[in-house]
Amino acid sequence: MSHVEFKENTVIVVFGASGDLAKKKTFPALFGLYREGYLSKTTKIMGYARSKMTDEELRTRLAPFFKTTTEESKKLVEEFLQLVTYVSAPYDQPEGYQKLNSIIEKFDAERNVTESHRLYYLALPPSVFTTVASNLKKYAHPGDKGLVRLIVEKPFGRDLKTSRELQRHLAPIWTEEELYRIDHYLGKEMVKNMLPFRFANNFLSACWNNNFITSVQITFKEKFGTEGRGGYFDSIGIIRDVMQNHLLQVLTLLLMERPRSADPEAVRDEKVRLLKCIKEFDPKKVLLGQYTQSEDGTKPGYLDDATVDPKSKCVTFAAMCLEVDNERWEGVPIILRAGKALNASKVEIRVQFKGTANGMYSDVSRNELVIRVQPDEAMYLKMNTKVPGIKNETTTTELDLSYKDRYKNFYIPEAYESLIRDCLHGDHSNFVRDDELEVSWKLFTPLLNFVEGDDAPKPLPYAYGTRGPNGLNQYLADNGYVHENHSSYSWPITTPDVLESKI
Numbered sequence: 001m002s003h004v005e006f007k008e009n010t011v012i013v014v015f016g017a018s019g020d021l022a023k024k025k026t027f028p029a030l031f032g033l034y035r036e037g038y039l040s041k042t043t044k045i046m047g048y049a050r051s052k053m054t055d056e057e058l059r060t061r062l063a064p065f066f067k068t069t070t071e072e073s074k075k076l077v078e079e080f081l082q083l084v085t086y087v088s089a090p091y092d093q094p095e096g097y098q099k100l101n102s103i104i105e106k107f108d109a110e111r112n113v114t115e116s117h118r119l120y121y122l123a124l125p126p127s128v129f130t131t132v133a134s135n136l137k138k139y140a141h142p143g144d145k146g147l148v149r150l151i152v153e154k155p156f157g158r159d160l161k162t163s164r165e166l167q168r169h170l171a172p173i174w175t176e177e178e179l180y181r182i183d184h185y186l187g188k189e190m191v192k193n194m195l196p197f198r199f200a201n202n203f204l205s206a207c208w209n210n211n212f213i214t215s216v217q218i219t220f221k222e223k224f225g226t227e228g229r230g231g232y233f234d235s236i237g238i239i240r241d242v243m244q245n246h247l248l249q250v251l252t253l254l255l256m257e258r259p260r261s262a263d264p265e266a267v268r269d270e271k272v273r274l275l276k277c278i279k280e281f282d283p284k285k286v287l288l289g290q291y292t293q294s295e296d297g298t299k300p301g302y303l304d305d306a307t308v309d310p311k312s313k314c315v316t317f318a319a320m321c322l323e324v325d326n327e328r329w330e331g332v333p334i335i336l337r338a339g340k341a342l343n344a345s346k347v348e349i350r351v352q353f354k355g356t357a358n359g360m361y362s363d364v365s366r367n368e369l370v371i372r373v374q375p376d377e378a379m380y381l382k383m384n385t386k387v388p389g390i391k392n393e394t395t396t397t398e399l400d401l402s403y404k405d406r407y408k409n410f411y412i413p414e415a416y417e418s419l420i421r422d423c424l425h426g427d428h429s430n431f432v433r434d435d436e437l438e439v440s441w442k443l444f445t446p447l448l449n450f451v452e453g454d455d456a457p458k459p460l461p462y463a464y465g466t467r468g469p470n471g472l473n474q475y476l477a478d479n480g481y482v483h484e485n486h487s488s489y490s491w492p493i494t495t496p497d498v499l500e501s502k503i
């Protein structure tokens, strides 16, 4: 595997440079790396797309999306933009790629580059994906005079069959070593934290199993619906949008065995091994929902979108319980839950431990570890301790690692920044391997066929801005999650007086 670092004189080309992803994520991530000093001033950055635009027009289009918090970072915008040029050409003709290649060759020659380092980023819709990938190989690959890394974005197919087709097109042209499949959740700080958290803490290893843990929940919630994107979302649905990819990735890192080393392939081997242990699940046991108008009538329902079929059964909320059939996790329900137009925007993991054994503290709350991926990265472990002071009551409190308090003024990279840097370093750990895709699609395709088939059930309604369909709490309880009522508990507890009077 090539862990060669792309440092000086790297050429980065963003395909689909006129699009939304490039504007909102890819270029801002490149700027973020530059701003923080992780991208050399000798880098050449190019945008490539069909739209007619000058270099200057592209720069003007991109600049408003760059994050600048200080005067110093504002000054860097112009400096960065001078690295960016634009090529306008079709995706299906050789000329554009040949032109691109000669620009890169000239750049390499001027800088006496002996090994060309090229990062090609495909911020493109799936319809042109394989065309661009194959033209790039034909007309813009330096052969044995350099290295190319190709970043590709989801969707990697829409089911097992289409994912295999995509792979059949790509695999003969691009090696697995050259391909970097982005799942941007793998670039999020708390997701990247999963490996050290799991495997660098001995106390945790001892209890990270079904002897101590009774339930695991991975939850994705968004406060907003599909407004304006309904037509696009209708053929996707929440399961394909975030569960088969983002949440499943989080799940594997949370539950997999320790890799034999930090080598990216060792990490990915363990992820695949875990995925293969997930039991086939019964699609009929999945809780499905679709949002309706908000209770106060101010927010539209999913079907109110003019671009959506009024009879659509598209799933905008799903909760499902998986089982991992191995010695460590047998019997522990793993709940994945995701929804749009809910009461909050958050992504979090909840690991709940067994209740305390009979005895003097048998009625206290269960320990629960919460890992908040977003917003505001945090980990807290809900514990039972003595209320400070003269009395001996217990209270629930937490070991709290809130990043904004503990790590003030730290640069926490955006997911895309983190992943582009990994790619520049030749580190595949946080990118999706072909066999991971195969297993995940095998798992999810029967469920997708069921919810999209002719006999698909009608998803349960839930009002925009609520926690999800009625029956959610019962579903969680039926699948092992014990929700403690903390009405007497508010955070942070600064004085014991909140609990009871002195007499």
Ligand SMILES: NC(=O)C1=CN([C@@H]2O[C@H](COP(=O)(O)OP(=O)(O)OC[C@H]3O[C@@H](n4cnc5c(N)ncnc54)[C@H](OP(=O)(O)O)[C@@H]3O)[C@@H](O)[C@H]2O)C=CC1
Pocket: 219, 221, 370, 378, 379, 380, 382, 398, 400, 401, 402, 467, 473, 476, 481, 483, 484, 486, 489, 490, 491
């Ligand atoms: N760094 C931080 O921000 C920290 C915050 N805290 C605070 O500690 C306290 C306890 O933390 P936390 O465990 O997060 O909060 P709670 O135990 O109060 O609630 C946890 C979550 O459970 C879900 N829930 C609500 N009702 C039910 C139900 N009937 N069945 C199942 N699930 C239900 C809700 O999420 P959902 O709707 O998604 O299901 C809710 O957010 C909170 O006050 C929290 O703010 C503590 C430490 C650190």
Ligand SMILES: O=C1O[C@H](COP(=O)(O)O)[C@@H](O)[C@H](O)[C@H]1O
Pocket: 184, 222, 241, 242
């Ligand atoms: O891939 C996707 O992810 C976003 C959520 O990403 P986040 O980084 O904002 O949490 C989701 O809104 C979108 O529908 C989906 O395609």
